[in-house]
Amino acid sequence: MSDKQVISLSINGVTGEVFAPSDSTLLDVLRDDLGLHAAKRGCNQGVCGACTVMIDGVPMRSCLTMAGACEDHEVKTLEGYIQDPLMNSLQEAMIASGGVQCGFCTSGVLITARNLIEEKPDAAAEEMRTALSGNLCRCTGYVRIVEAIAKAAKEVVV
Amino acid sequence: MSNDMNIPDGIAVGLSTPKLENREKVTGRAEYIDDLSRPGMLYAAILGSPYPHARILSYDVSAALAAPGVVGVVTGKDVPDGRMGAFIKDEHALAKDKVRYVGEPVAAIAAETLAEARAAVNLIEVEYEELPAVLSPEEGLAKDAPILHEELESYIKVFDAGSTGNLCSRTELSEGDVDKAWADCAIVVEDEFVTEPQAHVSIEPCGALAEIDAQGRVTLWSANQSVFRVQANVCESLALPMSRLRSLTPRVGAGFGNKMEPHIQPLTVALAIKTGRPVKCILTREEDFEIVRARHPFKIRMKTGADANGKLIARECEVLLDCGAFADDSPGVLGYALLMSGGPYRIPNQRATGKLVYTNKLRFGAYRGFGNPQVTFAGEQQIDEIARRLGIQPIEMRRRNLLKQGDGWFVGPKIASNGLERCLDAVAAASGKPKASQDRIKRGRGLAITAHISGLLGTGAIVRMLEDGTISLNTGATDIGQGSDTVLAQICAETLKVPVDMVSVASPDTDGSPYNWGTTASRVTYTTGRAVAGAAREVVNQLFQHAAEMLEVPIEDLELREGGRVALRGSNEDLPFAAISGRAHWAKGGPIVGSHTLVFDEPTHDPKRAIALGLPFPQIGVFSFGATLVDVEVDQVTGQTRVAEAWSAIDVGRAINPRLVDVQTEGGFVQGMGFALYEAMVWDGARLANPSLLDYKIPTSADSPHIHSIIIEDPEPTGPFGAKGAGEISLNAIPAAIANAVNTVCPGLSHALPLTGERVLERIEESDNAA
Numbered sequence: 001m002s003d004k005q006v007i008s009l010s011i012n013g014v015t016g017e018v019f020a021p022s023d024s025t026l027l028d029v030l031r032d033d034l035g036l037h038a039a040k041r042g043c044n045q046g047v048c049g050a051c052t053v054m055i056d057g058v059p060m061r062s063c064l065t066m067a068g069a070c071e072d073h074e075v076k077t078l079e080g081y082i083q084d085p086l087m088n089s090l091q092e093a094m095i096a097s098g099g100v101q102c103g104f105c106t107s108g109v110l111i112t113a114r115n116l117i118e119e120k121p122d123a124a125a126e127e128m129r130t131a132l133s134g135n136l137c138r139c140t141g142y143v144r145i146v147e148a149i150a151k152a153a154k155e156v157v158v
Numbered sequence: 159m160s161n162d163m164n165i166p167d168g169i170a171v172g173l174s175t176p177k178l179e180n181r182e183k184v185t186g187r188a189e190y191i192d193d194l195s196r197p198g199m200l201y202a203a204i205l206g207s208p209y210p211h212a213r214i215l216s217y218d219v220s221a222a223l224a225a226p227g228v229v230g231v232v233t234g235k236d237v238p239d240g241r242m243g244a245f246i247k248d249e250h251a252l253a254k255d256k257v258r259y260v261g262e263p264v265a266a267i268a269a270e271t272l273a274e275a276r277a278a279v280n281l282i283e284v285e286y287e288e289l290p291a292v293l294s295p296e297e298g299l300a301k302d303a304p305i306l307h308e309e310l311e312s313y314i315k316v317f318d319a320g321s322t323g324n325l326c327s328r329t330e331l332s333e334g335d336v337d338k339a340w341a342d343c344a345i346v347v348e349d350e351f352v353t354e355p356q357a358h359v360s361i362e363p364c365g366a367l368a369e370i371d372a373q374g375r376v377t378l379w380s381a382n383q384s385v386f387r388v389q390a391n392v393c394e395s396l397a398l399p400m401s402r403l404r405s406l407t408p409r410v411g412a413g414f415g416n417k418m419e420p421h422i423q424p425l426t427v428a429l430a431i432k433t434g435r436p437v438k439c440i441l442t443r444e445e446d447f448e449i450v451r452a453r454h455p456f457k458i459r460m461k462t463g464a465d466a467n468g469k470l471i472a473r474e475c476e477v478l479l480d481c482g483a484f485a486d487d488s489p490g491v492l493g494y495a496l497l498m499s500g501g502p503y504r505i506p507n508q509r510a511t512g513k514l515v516y517t518n519k520l521r522f523g524a525y526r527g528f529g530n531p532q533v534t535f536a537g538e539q540q541i542d543e544i545a546r547r548l549g550i551q552p553i554e555m556r557r558r559n560l561l562k563q564g565d566g567w568f569v570g571p572k573i574a575s576n577g578l579e580r581c582l583d584a585v586a587a588a589s590g591k592p593k594a595s596q597d598r599i600k601r602g603r604g605l606a607i608t609a610h611i612s613g614l615l616g617t618g619a620i621v622r623m624l625e626d627g628t629i630s631l632n633t634g635a636t637d638i639g640q641g642s643d644t645v646l647a648q649i650c651a652e653t654l655k656v657p658v659d660m661v662s663v664a665s666p667d668t669d670g671s672p673y674n675w676g677t678t679a680s681r682v683t684y685t686t687g688r689a690v691a692g693a694a695r696e697v698v699n700q701l702f703q704h705a706a707e708m709l710e711v712p713i714e715d716l717e718l719r720e721g722g723r724v725a726l727r728g729s730n731e732d733l734p735f736a737a738i739s740g741r742a743h744w745a746k747g748g749p750i751v752g753s754h755t756l757v758f759d760e761p762t763h764d765p766k767r768a769i770a771l772g773l774p775f776p777q778i779g780v781f782s783f784g785a786t787l788v789d790v791e792v793d794q795v796t797g798q799t800r801v802a803e804a805w806s807a808i809d810v811g812r813a814i815n816p817r818l819v820d821v822q823t824e825g826g827f828v829q830g831m832g833f834a835l836y837e838a839m840v841w842d843g844a845r846l847a848n849p850s851l852l853d854y855k856i857p858t859s860a861d862s863p864h865i866h867s868i869i870i871e872d873p874e875p876t877g878p879f880g881a882k883g884a885g886e887i888s889l890n891a892i893p894a895a896i897a898n899a900v901n902t903v904c905p906g907l908s909h910a911l912p913l914t915g916e917r918v919l920e921r922i923e924e925s926d927n928a929a
Contacts, residue, residue: 002273021273037193038186040411042361043443047851050361078186091184095176098817101825102639103183104190104361104411125864133860136851138359139412139639141824142859143867144817 007067011036012080018067026070027051027062030077038078038107042136049135052108053077059115078107087114089155093148101139109135113149121156123149169720170651170658171879174817177644178663179409179637188409191365191381192440199367200229200268202429202439203275204422205282206449207257207264210291210518210844211304214255214264214284222267222281227274230433231282233265237428238397242390244419245774246326246485247314248307249521251395251424257286258306258483259519260845261448263422268429268437291844295457295478295515298324306483306516317774319489324516326481327489331496331569333768334507339472343463347543351460351536353893353911354838355480356453358525359856362411363446366426369436376403376427381410383418383636384676385666391420392427403427405668413638414829415524418678419486421450447849451523452839454491455480456532460499462540468550470559475499475533477512482521488514491522493774495529497762500568501537502578502609502783503559508568518844524678530610530890531830538606538894539907552605552898553586561609569773570764573781575882577809577872581785582607584807584868589787593802595903599791601802604899606786606891612684612883613779618672618755619689621650621697625743627722627735629654629697632664634671635686640885641818642682648814649687649878653694655718656735672755680883683814684780685758687878692754700750704738707746780874782887784808786827788863790899797919799900800861801831807868808887812880816869819884823867826888832857834893836912 002023009018011034018033027044030036030053039062042048046064053062054076081087090113094100099109109132116123116131123131128149129142137145167173182188219231234254241247252263265282269275292298292306303324307313310321319327340346366380376398382388385405393400410417422439429437441449457478463471477495481488496510545555561567563576585605595601620632631650637643643663651658664671674686698718705724706713709731719725725732742750762778763770786806792799806823813819836855840847848854873880897908904921905928 031192036186037189040190040362041192041440042363043851045443045850045852048361048443082185091181094184095180098174098176098821100177100180100183101641101821102360102362102412103179103188103409104639106183107186110184129859129862133858136359136361136856136858138361138414138829138856139825140821141826141828141865142862143824143865144821146859 008071009075011075012077020067022068024067025063026065026067026075029067030062036077036079040104040107042104049108049112050105052111052135054111059112078110086117086156090114090117090148090152093151097144097148097151099140099145099148105135105137109137109145117149117153117156121153123153125150168652169655170648171814174815175644175648175658177641178647179643190362190409190411191367191379194367194379194408195438196367196369196436199436199438200270200433201272201275202266202268202426202437203279204263204445205265205279206261207253208260209257209286209288210260211289212257212286213289214253214257215287216285217265218283222278225274225278225281227270228267228278229270229435230268230429231265232425232428232432236432240395240397241313242394242420243485244487245316245489246319246321247394249395249484251428261520262483263425263449266425266429268433291518292324293517293844295480295517298515298517306518318772320772326485326514326516327492327772328513329493329496329772330511331768331770332509333569336472336474336507336509339507340463343471344466345544345547346461346463347540348461349540349907349909351458351909353456353532353535355455355522356525356833356837357447357839357854358414358416358452360412360414360416363441363443364417364421364450365440366423367436367438368427368430370430370434374402376430377406378403378423378427379406379408380423381417382407383413383638383678384674385636385668386634386673387419387676388423389668392424395424396427407636407666410636410638413677414526415678416450418524418676443851444849447854448520448846451486451521453525454488454522454529458533458536460536460540462544464544466548468545468548468555468558470503470505472507473500473505475510479512479514480519480522481514481516482519483516484521486521486523488522490774491524491529493772495533497568498530499533499537501534502561502607504561504565519841520846526826526829527886527889530608530886531833531893534606534608534890535893535897535911538891539897539901542898542901543907553582556582556607566764566767567781569768569770570762571760571778575811575872575874576783577870578607578783580870580872581783581807581809584870585785585787585805588866588868589805592789598794600794600903602790602792602899602902604788604790604895604897604902606894606898608784608887608890609781610680610883610887610890611779612680612782613758614679614681614685614775615675616755616757617674617686617689619686619693619753620672621693621752623697623735623739623750625739627739629656629661630664631661631690632671633686633690634666634674635682636666636677638677640822641815642677645683645814645818646686646690649690650694652879653691654698655720656722660722672753680782680885680887683881684877684883687881689754689756691878693752696752696754697750700752701735701738704742704747705733708733708741780876780882782809782882782884784887784891786891786895788895788899790896792900792903792918794922797915797922799835799913799918801863801896803863805866805868806888807870808884809870809872810884811874811877811882812871813869814879814881819869820867822884823888824865827865827892828857828862830889830892831862831896834896834911834913836914838912
């Protein structure tokens with residue numbers, strides 16, 4: 001057990017302080033201290049991708065990121081994209097395609113997929129599959145997730 | 159994709175309605191067990207057994223209780239001598255007197271923070287007397303083997319298990335005269351096959367949250383596939399009257415079988431009772447691998463004979479199953495695997511026998527397919543092998559032997575709807591010509607077919623019409639993400655001829671929902687769907703009764719009009735549901751409530767035709783069918799196999815929601831592909847060596863092919879709108895199809911799963927050496 005410390009964080013555009021054990025991960029702080037539950041704990045080892053969030057515009061595993069190391073960095077979780085047009089079209093595409101089953105991987109998938117569309121809106125299906133390969137889904141077989149990304153990406157290109 | 163244009167879509171059934179809860183999932187607002195909290199809630203940590211088999215001599219919890227933040231500890235001494243189990247009641251809430259596998263919960267601790275609970279749990283001291291361990295079924299059956307359950311013969315059993323020593327159960331099924339039939343065969347093949355344990359790996363680990371109120375009544379939320387099985391298991395193991403426990407569900411992050419029977423709900427409740435405070439216990443990924451359950455490793459000896467034209471004459475199947483330390487669903491898996499061991503073929507002479515043996519390992523249990531993928535892996539390779547030796551195309555070999563409508567399944571049940579031949583035709587037509595091999599990457603094509611039941615046990619539905627004419631549906635069926643809430647709402651809406659958005663679905667709650675055995679056995683659409691349709695029809699009857707009085711017309715002249723109206727046939731005169739429901743609530747007759755319950759009661763076994771001993775499911779279900787064709791690429795240098803493309807057709811009777819059927823087909827394919835190509839839980843002696851996602855690989859998007867899903871609809875007469883189940887049929891044939899594809903490239907059969915690069919390379923090298 002570690003002593004608590006004050007950690008100053010900027011999350012979804014809001015800056016504030018949390019008082020948390022010094023060995024807290026970003027995922028601990030998001031879920032336990034801030035009540036931001038979109039990021040999920042699937043493996044706590046950086047493999048499943050369910051805890052993916054954006055840090056300074058890069059998708060990162062919040063379970064492998066120390067909260068203290070996020071001071072002076074911009075963290076964005078799925079909750080921060082509530083009014084983001086690209087995320088909204090991706091969300092609608094996921095709803096319509098059947099890319100959502102149990103939903104436990106969905107937040108992480110959305111973060112990764114949105115980043116891919118932003119970086120490479122014309123990505124081929126194989127590139128989408130590669131980009132998504134760090135987000136494990138046990139339900140869908142990935143076909144409909146890829147379909148949803150393609151659909152949302154097409155709207156961006158058009 | 160549906161290939162059947164003959165069945166018109168309704169107002170709700172046949173539409174690919176997006177799942178009702180999707181929006182909360184894509185915004186991150188869906189609440190799973192670890193997202194819940196209660197005021198004053200404590201956090202739990204579990205102490206696991208360091209030994210595979212040992213007697214517990216004493217506990218010392220004083221240091222743990224003195225540690226910062228610790229509020230309470232439970233050990234086996236704190237729980238009553240209650241035993242739970244679906245088939246054989248052999249399991250306590252946590253280890254009591256003995257431990258039977260490494261990692262088995264021995265004690266649990268509740269503290270103010272999770273960090274404090276984890277820090278203190280290792281301060282619990284347990285004194286053990288180590289016992290010799292049983293690490294394989296063969297060891298378990300050996301003379302003088304150490305006995306896991308000394309009181310086995312006195313345990314409560316729900317069927318004739320034949321338990322003795324370490325033999326947990328045995329099942330023997332036979333039909334015709336197998337011993338005599340071999341003489342009539344022009345060709346007989348006999349092989350041995352082994353499969354490894356597969357982990358479920360729901361991305362959400364198991365968890366529970368329990369609290370006790372001032373009256374001493376417990377409320378329990380947990381990741382589950384049945385709030386009712388949770389209630390039964392907790393109450394049996396903790397000797398609580400069922401009325402003293404309310405079981406609820408948050409959203410569930412998938413199941414595949416591992417959340418059907420208990421995981422850590424009983425010990426979480428024990429902690430809540432002990433401390434008087436709410437307690438949450440969430441497993442780590444490692445614990446989820448080590449202490450929940452997994453797919454059974456099978457040892458299979460299979461023998462199949464046919465005449466010179468490829469007509470199947472006899473099959474014999476003998477299996478040996480590792481049960482792990484507790485029976486759980488294992489007796490069911492054994493019996494079901496044997497029942498399915500002949501596959502969907504006409505084979506006049508069949509015998510299937512098996513033994514299930516306790517070992518000092520994690521319990522094995524229910525997993526999508528329930529023993530069917532393993533026997534299908536064996537049987538479908540032998541069908542291909544016979545075809546190859548007789549010079550018959552695999553598809554033709556199957557066509558000559560398919561079970562048809564009206565035929566009896568092995569030991570008894572009659573097949574009503576059967577779209578199997580259409581599944582076969584559909585994958586053959588869709589797949590086209592295979593691509594050519596290259597030097598290093600050889601391509602092979604494989605086919606396999608399968609059947610699976612949907613049915614089983616009790617279920618119910620309550621449909622209530624609200625004052626404004628909208629509808630509340632309550633079934634007690636936990637939606638684990640596959641979309642059963644949506645499908646059941648569609649069945650309800652179609653029966654009432656209203657759009658699905660007029661129906662809300664209640665979350666399962668043992669206080670308010672009708673009994674539902676569980677989200678398992680591909681049963682919710684079929685079995686619970688029947689109850690929903692029945693309850694909704696009851697609502698229609700009540701609406702008509704009211705409308706007849708209000709309009710002063712005979713009931714026979716009334717009909718439902720789309721959108722929520724009861725109309726006088728052939729006229730413009732009608733009444734909105736709101737007017738009728740208002741009258742019922744406030745003036746006459748009482749609120750409109752329809753309910754319907756049923757238990758699947760068609761017998762599995764026809765004693766005039768067949769002999770069955772130790773049959774765990776006396777009443778089982780109706781049959782869904784499937785055919786899968788895969789193209790694989792085998793790297794001749796590394797032995798690495800990947801699936802390039804796949805076509806799966808499944809006969810679901812009627813696709814209530816075609817898109818959700820497609821996703822079952824695709825998701826089942828990929829999970830089956832993982833089982834076929836790389837997933838295996840590995841034990842290093844008594845200890846699971848790879849309990850993490852770093853060491854246990856499941857398929858990623860980059861590993862998975864494009865899967866062409868094809869829906870075949872051959873309506874099941876007893877199903878709701880003709881529907882049958884889709885959950886497991888999608889997985890059963892996948893390892894077999896992949897093995898058959900690999901076998902076209904590498905000589906011989908695939909005798910072991912998974913088909914790792916190492917195993918495949920060995921075959922390539924053997925054939926190179928032989929050449």
